[in-house]
Amino acid sequence: MSKVAMLIDASQCMACRGCQVACKQWNDLAGWSYSKTVNRGSYENPPHLSPQTWTRIKFVEYEGGERFQWLFLKEGCMHCTQAACVDVCPTHALKHHPLGFVTFEKELCNGCGYCTQFCPFDIPRLEANRLSGQAKASKCTFCQDRATNGLIPACVKTCPAGALSWGEREEMIAKGRARVEVLKNGRGFLNANLYGETELGGLGRLYVLTERPSAYGLPEKPQYPALTTVWQDIVQPLGEIAIGATAVGLLINFLIARRNIKVEEG
Amino acid sequence: MERKEKPILFFTTTQRFVHWLHVVAFILLLVTGMVLYVPQLHPFAVGSAGQASRLLHRIGVILLAAVPLIYIVFDPRQFARSMKEIFTWSSDDLGWLKAAPAYYFLGDEKAMPPQGKFNTGQKLFYLTVVVALVVFGVTGFVMWFGKGVVPVGLFQWSVFLHDLAAIATAAFFLVHFMLSVMHPLMKGSLESMLFGWISEEYVKSHHRKWYEEVMRSKESE
Numbered sequence: 001m002s003k004v005a006m007l008i009d010a011s012q013c014m015a016c017r018g019c020q021v022a023c024k025q026w027n028d029l030a031g032w033s034y035s036k037t038v039n040r041g042s043y044e045n046p047p048h049l050s051p052q053t054w055t056r057i058k059f060v061e062y063e064g065g066e067r068f069q070w071l072f073l074k075e076g077c078m079h080c081t082q083a084a085c086v087d088v089c090p091t092h093a094l095k096h097h098p099l100g101f102v103t104f105e106k107e108l109c110n111g112c113g114y115c116t117q118f119c120p121f122d123i124p125r126l127e128a129n130r131l132s133g134q135a136k137a138s139k140c141t142f143c144q145d146r147a148t149n150g151l152i153p154a155c156v157k158t159c160p161a162g163a164l165s166w167g168e169r170e171e172m173i174a175k176g177r178a179r180v181e182v183l184k185n186g187r188g189f190l191n192a193n194l195y196g197e198t199e200l201g202g203l204g205r206l207y208v209l210t211e212r213p214s215a216y217g218l219p220e221k222p223q224y225p226a227l228t229t230v231w232q233d234i235v236q237p238l239g240e241i242a243i244g245a246t247a248v249g250l251l252i253n254f255l256i257a258r259r260n261i262k263v264e265e266g
Numbered sequence: 267m268e269r270k271e272k273p274i275l276f277f278t279t280t281q282r283f284v285h286w287l288h289v290v291a292f293i294l295l296l297v298t299g300m301v302l303y304v305p306q307l308h309p310f311a312v313g314s315a316g317q318a319s320r321l322l323h324r325i326g327v328i329l330l331a332a333v334p335l336i337y338i339v340f341d342p343r344q345f346a347r348s349m350k351e352i353f354t355w356s357s358d359d360l361g362w363l364k365a366a367p368a369y370y371f372l373g374d375e376k377a378m379p380p381q382g383k384f385n386t387g388q389k390l391f392y393l394t395v396v397v398a399l400v401v402f403g404v405t406g407f408v409m410w411f412g413k414g415v416v417p418v419g420l421f422q423w424s425v426f427l428h429d430l431a432a433i434a435t436a437a438f439f440l441v442h443f444m445l446s447v448m449h450p451l452m453k454g455s456l457e458s459m460l461f462g463w464i465s466e467e468y469v470k471s472h473h474r475k476w477y478e479e480v481m482r483s484k485e486s487e
Binding site: 110116230 | 302303308311312313316317319320321323324370371372373410411413414418421422423425426429430432433436437440441444448449450451
């Protein structure tokens with residue numbers, strides 16, 4: 001199965017937020033119930049991702065370049081190939097799909113929230129009772145129920161600006177590269193770039209950006225948390241061996257000691 | 267003058283109570299933590315069973331937190347004594363470590379140096395437990411209340427160290443269980459933790475230094 005990807009052309013996004021609505025509609029997510037919408041000096045709304053908001057358009061007023069730019073970034077799960085969330089999830093609620101994205105099965109989630117703390121992009125959100133610890137995580141799944149049944153994600157389907165595309169990853173990369181060339185050579189966006197091609201083994205979410213990733217608040221070089229490897233691949237297996245070896249050693253000790261003491265007593 | 271050997275009080279009521287409370291809390295915490303790592307226990311880690319495990323883990327935390335508090339409040343003298351002892355190390359401890367394998371495997375007692383109320387192995391275990399309690403406490407607090415509040419690096423280190431402390435205490439717990447409950451040379455140690463008393467002969471052979479201390483203080487009375 002060849003991998004699929006979502007290509008997000010930030011240069012074409014007009015921040016209508018149709019994707020936000022389509023996402024909520026398809027995934028049956030509630031509106032912004034946490035507080036009333038408040039004026040924070042920006043058209044951006046809601047203010048951040050939440051357990052009920054898996055994607056949203058981030059508004060950035062960027063003055064770093066030659067001219068003022070209003071940058072729009074469709075936030076959501078990056079579907080990393082090297083996904084720390086999948087590796088730390090103790091319940092396997094988060095899994096890699098052969099199509100190249102990270103699925104989430106809510107009924108398996110025990111609410112530990114490790115995914116929220118190990119994600120290099122700070123994407124998964126936890127709905128939690130802090131005292132009892134009862135919680136559930138959630139994140140964009142690329143509409144796994146649609147994507148695995150031959151449909152395109154709801155946000156892509158709805159995007160009226162044509163900023164979102166969906167298809168085989170290789171095709172999306174080619175399309176993204178071509179668009180970057182147009183932006184660079186024809187439109188004067190000298191910093192235009194394609195984000196996600198190689199980051200963390202390749203992201204399922206590819207961005208055509210008109211400025212450096214950091215201008216959008218994206219990490220220039222996202223890092224897989226090093227401690228994950230030490231914890232999951234070294235300490236945990238060694239610990240299991242150590243506990244097993246202790247048990248076996250004790251059993252041998254018990255048998256030898258019993259035999260020797262019996263011999264002495266007898 | 268020949269005097270008759272009498273049982274010696276080894277553990278006070280508070281000590282025995284906090285010990286068994288610690289056992290209950292530790293096993294509850296160990297089991298509800300292990301579900302995340304042992305594939306056979308996976309059904310207890312996922313979904314609503316997983317949520318229940320996490321709630322039980324928090325109840326275990328409250329029980330465990332009570333252990334040092336009760337000990338300090340109700341028996342501060344013994345608490346201070348134990349803390350002092352586990353941080354006091356001498357050449358006898360090195361001798362014990364060298365002689366222990368021959369003793370525990372073969373019952374060869376000749377090279378074993380005299381020991382205090384806790385022998386070197388027990389001190390090592392006690393010390394591990396105290397250090398692990400602090401590690402569990404700090405990292406567990408971060409994991410319970412710090413998620414999304416503290417920097418993610420701190421959270422990640424907390425999860426890591428919590429697991430490391432669990433591995434260390436789980437392995438040492440097996441040793442402790444084996445030596446105190448099952449080992450043929452340690453008859454009487456379980457009774458002492460259940461009822462407090464232990465035979466004078468046992469104390470004389472296993473905890474010589476402490477035995478002499480007790481006898482001296484009895485003479486001076």
